[in-house]
Amino acid sequence: MSASTWSNWDGRQRCAPQAIERPRDVDELRGALDRARAAGRRVRVAGSGHSFTGLVVTDGTLISLERMNRVLAVDPTSGLVQVEAGITIGALNAALDRHGLAVENLGDIDRQSLAGATATGTHGTGTRLRNLSSQLREIELMTADGTLLTLDERSDPDGWRAARVSLGALGVVTSLTLQALPAYRLRGVDGPAPLEATLEQLDRLADAHDHFELYWFPYSRTALLRRNDRTDAAVTPRSRARAHLEDIVLVNHGLSAFSRLGRRHPSLIPSLNRLATRVAGSSDRVDVSHRIFVSPRLVRFTEMEYAIPRARAAEAIRAVRGEIERRRLPINFPIEVRFVAGDDALLSPAYGRDTCYIAVHVFDGMEYETYFGIVEEIMSGLDGRPHWGKRHRQTAASLAPRYPEWARFQAVRTRLDPEGRFANGEIERVLGPAGG
Ligand SMILES: Cc1cc2nc3c(=O)[nH]c(=O)nc-3n(C[C@H](O)[C@H](O)[C@H](O)COP(=O)(O)OP(=O)(O)OC[C@H]3O[C@@H](n4cnc5c(N)ncnc54)[C@H](O)[C@@H]3O)c2cc1C
CATH class of the missing domain: 3.30.465.10 (Uridine Diphospho-n-acetylenolpyruvylglucosamine Reductase; domain 3)
Structure with missing residues (x-):
């Protein structure tokens, strides 16, 4: 974020607000809100700009809490x-x-x-x-x-x-x-497995690990599995140089090189994807939990992710795979599959049901609408709910029936923000007008 403009992580969302405020405490924040009200401006709050949608975009007042970080x-x-x-x-x-x-x-x-x-x-x-x-x-x-x-x-x-x-x-x-x-440690085991056999036992695999995740490069017959489990074992030493080689050079630079080549020569994508899967390699290491969960993401992409009922996970992946292969879509980024338990936040995409999240990505500078549109249709047919921070084309009208507590959320919104001060175009698209 500069002094007068804001853009998000993938650079596809931008705005030039009338005012950008960076309060250091609640009193300064109150002052910022007073000024916005006096000037009749609407307000959006920016986090770190890692959402792919226009949630933060505003021509009114943008408030960043980057100084309220204690x-x-x-x-x-x-x-x-x-x-x-x-x-x-x-x-x-x-x-x-x-x-x-x-x-x-x-x-x-x-x-x-x-x-x-x-x-x-x-x-x-x-x-x-x-x-x-x-x-x-x-x-x-x-x-x-x-x-x-x-x-x-x-x-x-x-x-x-x-x-x-x-x-x-x-x-x-x-x-x-x-x-x-x-604090706890995790043993993280990454490695390949045949895609079809993985899909056949997806439910069992997901339950067999504290944290199970699956990646799949379109056109490959192999899935890449990530299994993280709690352990009392000691941390596996990994030098800075080794971490740099594995996380930055092999994963990020490798992915970047494959992606650039695929962007220039889309006909090579199926072969490149199979090669990327083969060279992805395996690893087995123990570290403090957040170092296993988190890794650097240096390659820019745009993303859509849907939350569907967990029981429909394999069916959804097979449907996406079928459409990519039937239409020969030039997709050179992996599909990512994760699982979470249901919860009770009114607008949580996992509200009230155990959930499988399926994410699709498109490399920087490549057309994404066709692919995302096809996947969105599949996910909608499976009662999918989009990740709020990732691309989707749903509206309040199509989202309301997917959230059993939609009206309850809207009642709270009317109570806490009756004038719709915290709205923008994106909020009105996905939630409708305030008080409506
Ligand atoms: C490389 C990458 C990896 C990602 N990995 C994951 C992942 O593993 N799992 C996953 O679920 N998502 C993932 N995401 C999505 C990301 O976690 C969400 O989009 C998240 O909202 C981004 O947080 P942010 O701080 O950047 O918020 P922003 O994108 O800046 O804002 C998000 C929303 O939060 C609101 N907001 C921010 N701060 C406040 C506040 N103080 N008060 C009120 N509202 C506020 C904003 O108004 C906006 O509506 C990833 C995104 C990227 C780019």
């Missing part, structure tokens, strides 16, 4: 940790490390702000574990008139379940209290 309180006995909302997941992990604590489950990067990640239902993988927002215990939120609310399960059950996955449509989250766990 750890406010840590109780090592209960594991409750209160942080300012702008803290990044990486900074949170480092702070928890110092207190012998860790987050229960994480996604694959740590650059997001905690508030931004929870606001879109960001998740990791693990059939017994819910998304990141389910680990919250209390949320402080400032509404447009400067009122600071403390939301938790007891004081305001509906407000609480709405604010956990809020899309930033209710107000500015200023602090979050999270239930951390005693």
Whole structure:
């Protein structure tokens, strides 16, 4: 974010707001909201800009909480940790490390702000574990008139379940209290397996590991499996040079080289994908949990991800594969499959059901609409709900029937933001007008 413009991670969302505010505390934030109100401007809050959709884009006031990033309180006995909302997941992990604590489950990067990640239902993988927002215990939120609310399960059950996955449509989250766990280590085992045999036993495999994940490069007959399980084993030493070689040179630079070649010569993509699968290799290492969960993502892409009922996972993957191969789509990025347990945040894509997440990606600079449109149709036919931070073409009309508690969320939205101060075009597309 520059002094006067903002853009997101993949550079496809941009805006030039009338004002960008970077408050250091709740008083400065209240001042920023006063100024926006006096000028009749709408307000959006930016996290770290890692959403692919236009959630943050505004021509009104953009508020960044990057300076509100402190750890406010840590109780090592209960594991409750209160942080300012702008803290990044990486900074949170480092702070928890110092207190012998860790987050229960994480996604694959740590650059997001905690508030931004929870606001879109960001998740990791693990059939017994819910998304990141389910680990919250209390949320402080400032509404447009400067009122600071403390939301938790007891004081305001509906407000609480709405604010956990809020899309930033209710107000500015200023602090979050999270239930951390005693620090733990994971053994991460990556390796290939035949795709069809993997799909036949997908359910069993997903349950057999604390965190199971599957990647598949279109046109290959091999899947790449990632299995992370808790262990008491000692950390496997990995020098900086080795980590750089494995994570940066082989994974990121390798993927980048294959992707560039495929972008220039789409007819080579099936062969390149099979080759990428063969050279992906295997690894087996033990490390503190967040170092196993998180890895650097240097290759730019755009992404769509759908949450479908877990029982339909293999069927969905086979359908996507069938369409890619039948239409010979030039897709040179892997499909990623993860699992989470159902939860009760009103707008969580995993609301009320055990869920399989299927993500599709397209390399920087390549056309994505055709592929994403085809996958979106398949996922919609499976009662899919889109990840709020990733590309999709749903609207409030198509989303409302997919969320049993839609009306309850809208009632909270009308109560907390009656004037629609925290709206923009994207929010109106996916949630409808405020008060509507
Ligand atoms: C490389 C990459 C890897 C990713 N990996 C995963 C993954 O493993 N799992 C997964 O589920 N997702 C993943 N994502 C998606 C990402 O986690 C979400 O899009 C997340 O919302 C980004 O967080 P952010 O801090 O960048 O928020 P932003 O994208 O900046 O904002 C997201 C939303 O949060 C709102 N918001 C932010 N801060 C506040 C606040 N203080 N108060 C109120 N509203 C606020 C914004 O208004 C916006 O609506 C990935 C994205 C990228 C680019």
